[in-house]
Amino acid sequence: MKLILTFLAILMAQTSWADTLVPVRTIRAKQIISAEDLAYKSVDIAGAFSDPADVVGQEARVSLYAGRPVRPGDIGPPAIVERNDLVTLKFRRGGLLIATEGRSLGRGSEGEIIRAMNLSSRTTISGRISADGSIEVR
Secondary structure (H helix, E strand, O other), X not given: OHHHHHHHHHHHHHOOOEEEEEEOOOEOOOOEOOHXXXXXXXXXXXXOOOOHXXXXXXXXXXXXXXXXXXXXXXXXXXXXXXXXXXXXXXXXXXXXXXXEEEEEOOOEOOOOEEEEEEOOOOOEEEEEEOOOOOEEEO
């Protein structure tokens, strides 16, 4: 019994408690996170955020519940293209640029790959979202 208590004392002495960011209220998916939505909680969670600068202004990808740590997969940059938005589809090869109108079939932020439909041909394609909201087709 004394050995177990000694082991537990050593284990607890080596455990480092860090301040982890947790929501103070439930944040629904697709909502932008503000500084007022966050608080610190002393818990030891690997991979959880501890710096508010990494979280504020990001969009919740899933529902975030009060008191639970915020992890990298739970948030991301805000979406700039919504489902059913009219978008410009761009194809570039060398000096050639072909642009046409399309409809997004998903939502996403800059750099993400989503599907879209070319409105002229009704063909479904995949492309990467650009900063201006257009979709680069490859």
